[in-house]
Amino acid sequence: MPNDTILVVDDEYNIIELARMYLEQDGFAVIAAEDGQAALDRIFADVPDLVVLDLMLPKIDGWDVCKRVRARSDVPIIMLTARDEDIDKIVGLELGADDYMTKPFNPRELVARVKAILRRTSPAPRSNGDQPVRIGDLVIDPPRHEARVGETVLNLRAKEFDLLRALAEHQGLVLSRDQLLDIVWGFDFPGQTRTVDVHVAHLRARLEAAGSAVTIETVWAVGYKLII
Numbered sequence: 001m002p003n004d005t006i007l008v009v010d011d012e013y014n015i016i017e018l019a020r021m022y023l024e025q026d027g028f029a030v031i032a033a034e035d036g037q038a039a040l041d042r043i044f045a046d047v048p049d050l051v052v053l054d055l056m057l058p059k060i061d062g063w064d065v066c067k068r069v070r071a072r073s074d075v076p077i078i079m080l081t082a083r084d085e086d087i088d089k090i091v092g093l094e095l096g097a098d099d100y101m102t103k104p105f106n107p108r109e110l111v112a113r114v115k116a117i118l119r120r121t122s123p124a125p126r127s128n129g130d131q132p133v134r135i136g137d138l139v140i141d142p143p144r145h146e147a148r149v150g151e152t153v154l155n156l157r158a159k160e161f162d163l164l165r166a167l168a169e170h171q172g173l174v175l176s177r178d179q180l181l182d183i184v185w186g187f188d189f190p191g192q193t194r195t196v197d198v199h200v201a202h203l204r205a206r207l208e209a210a211g212s213a214v215t216i217e218t219v220w221a222v223g224y225k226l227i228i
Helices: 013-025 036-046 062-070 086-094 107-121 158-169 177-185 194-209
Strands: 005-009 029-033 050-054 077-081 099-102 133-135 138-141 146-149 215-219 223-227
Touching: 005 013, 005 036, 013 029, 013 107, 029 036, 036 050, 036 062, 050 062, 050 107, 062 077, 062 086, 077 107, 086 194, 099 107, 107 158, 107 177, 133 158, 138 158, 146 158, 158 177, 158 194, 158 223, 177 194, 177 223, 194 215
Parallel strands: 005 029, 005 050, 050 077, 077 099
Antiparallel strands: 133 138, 138 146, 215 223
16 A cells, blocks of 8 residues: 555656656655566565556566566566457466556556555455355465465465455355456456456366365356355
8 A cells, every 4th residue: 555666667658657656646656667677677676565567568578577477476466558459468367467457548547456456465454253264175264365275275366365255255156257356356347357257267277276176166147156
């Protein structure tokens, strides 16, 4: 949240300065990089709280930057793309981006999305009411931000954990993609329900790899539910 450091990566100076102006007005510290190699250097040296990452970069493109970062870090990433094409967005999400925006973007919306993602990824304070959720062999422990199948800890990114928790807390009930976007992403994200589909696919793969009896069922034209 305010005072957090945001790394803005773009080869267009005016984009960096526009984002900087609006983010700094809301109390964020902003650092910048203008190519993919510089972005990697800053991410691992300065450890920002969130990265706004353009796809089309000199030296190393945004997809490769995201892939390399995800091999070592869970820092939230918002991808920027100049093309309003689903394939760019889907590939970005599959590589581990938390969100994406299409250029030209509204800088106020960028700030709103940065805040929403940081709220969702910030560790929640431990409370007596935040008890583990148990479904079959699956245990979801919110205070530890950890999910386990038996003794196996699932390697989940922040959004994947939040999505699994939302489904578990509504076990057996169907949640639409729009409901999941609202619960997990915490802001209006109209028309981009493919985001949910990609994260569900990742969750299914992790549950299956751990040998869990729990699975996520698709209810055609409605949404998803967690079942045993």
